[in-house]
Amino acid sequence: MNETPRPTTTLWRPTGPVELALVRDLSWRAWPPRLPEQPIFYPVLNEDYAVRIARDWNVKHSGAGFVTRFEVETEFLKRYPVQQAGGRTILELWVPAEELDEFNAHIVGTIEVVHEFR
Incomplete structure (x- = not known):
């Protein structure tokens, strides 16, 4: 019996080179654990907002x-x-950082880079 794929929601994440290297080390399938000063993981719901952060903040920093x-x-994100x-x-x-492993377990497919700014 074939299992019907579960509905998914597209999310975006603006990131810098250090975090991106850690994602690559995780075979593009998970986000790395948060640092102690990062209690929350913030994926965003639209591409334009992610572009603004990556271009205007990550490049500068x-x-x-x-x-x-x-x-x-989608069901998990509720x-x-x-x-x-x-x-x-x-x-x-x-x-919350302590839920990131469970969040990662609900990622479908791989994390892909769609924009790059320098």
Whole structure:
């Protein structure tokens, strides 16, 4: 019996070169554990917002910025209310660091880089 694929939601994550190297080390299938000063993992809900962060913040702070795109099981994401972190389109999910392993287990497919800024 074939299992029907579960519906997924597309998320984006703006990131710098250090975090991106850690994702590569995890075979593009998971996000690395948060550092002690990073209690929350923030994937975002739209590509334009991710581009702005990668281009305007990551480049300034680390010389390069990347936008990644990945799919997560929609049903699993229902536990994280959408957070409006500013304007109407500045939408994030706030995943507590201690839940990141479980979050990673619900990623479908691989994490891919869709934009790069230097």
